[in-house]
Amino acid sequence: MNQERLFQVIRAPHVSEKAAVVADINNQYVFRVALDASKAEVKAAVEKFFKVNVESVSTLRVKGKTKRNRFGFTTKPSWKKAYVTLAQGQEIDFATVE
Template sequence: MNTERIYKVLLGPHVSEKSAASAELSNQVVFKVLPSASKLEIKKAVEKLFKVDVLGVRTVNVKGKVKRNRFGLSKKSNWKKAYVSLAQGQDIDFAVAE
């Protein structure tokens, strides 16, 4: 896998109530990823960037919502998120302490 592609696959962590609950209960981390990213690419990117062991990856294509504004209706873009299961005892900490 191309090293440039590794840095482009993960767009950032997805923080929500559901992702926080899955992190506590089943040791999963949720990422927003490129819509063209495969599960294998996501797994390799997380393992290389965060130096953790990944047990599995599940992906979800999230449909963009239709919103109403003063110009009429507009549609938010579709995006993809990945639920990454980590090995027992491993964790990814996104908070940077300085």
């Protein structure tokens, strides 16, 4: 895959209580990814940048919330997240990423 495309696939790690629980129990990490990213692209990007072995990737689209303001209703943008399952014994330390 194109190197430039891999840099655009992963946007940021998603930090939440649920993400912390699945990281401890299932050895999964949650990332915000590009809306048009495929599972294969996410797997390649995580393996390249974090130097780990990825077993599987699950993706889902999060629908943007509708908010009310003084001009009426607006919609926050939709986004995509990916649950990345790592091989046994592998882990990602976000503090020491090169």
